[in-house]
Amino acid sequence: MMDMNLKLEPSNNVEIWLVRHGETIFNTKKIVQGWSDSPLTRNGKIMTACLARGLYEYGIRFDAIYSSDLIRCLDTASIMITFMNENLPINSSKNLREINTGDGEGDNISEHLEKYPYSLNFKKHKGTPNGETWDDVYSRLIPEIYDICNQHSGNGKILVVSHSMAIASILGYLDSCIEEVINIPNSSITKLVCENGKLKLKEHSVVEYIEKGKEFEEEIKEMI
Secondary structure, X not given: OXXXXXXXXXXXXXXXXXXXXXXXXXXXXXXXXXXXXXXXXXXXXXHHHHHHHHHHHOOOOOOEEEEEOOHHHHHHHHHHXXXXXXXXXXXXXXXXXXXXXXXXXXXXXXXXXHHOOOOOEOOOOOOOOOOOOHHHHHHHHHHHHHHHHHOOOOOOEEEEEEOHHHHHHXXXXXXXXXXXXXXXXXXXXXXXXXXXXXXXXXXXXXXXXXXXXXXXXXXXXXXX
């Protein structure tokens, strides 16, 4: 794993709240997405709205919102803004994209893992043809996260909408003991914190905000 020698401002105490996009049609069909795109399902939109409403009910407010430039993430971010009653622009970036799975995009996931058995291993995967290696992902994604941290100061919270394997790769980068992609559920939250000039994992795959938002699910369904 590459050492990029990235630095954070010592006084920076920003929290990064990473959100995996809502459920997509490809997710329901267990198809590899990568850089290809698939729209959110109705359930994906509803659960995203439940997440946003749950955050709102808990009094969570954000200072800025960033998103992968793929449609499934931009749509997730847009729904969240509406149901959090926020009025923030979405800062989109290609650097926040999922790993590019190249010729493997569109594969059935189980068949893909048979062809590329080390796909989920950060140290052994050599990349799919015309796709990215994990080092390729780190080289664009990790500096982007550090840049986002350094653009904000104080004790603020920044919302970043990205993808399952991209978010999991950040965990792998921060903890070398994590060798394989862990499950990051749709619409879950993974929290990072900047402390004393270092980026640290606070918690991952948090779904409690979705559960809170489900108290308003019937109301939400009328709006989706």
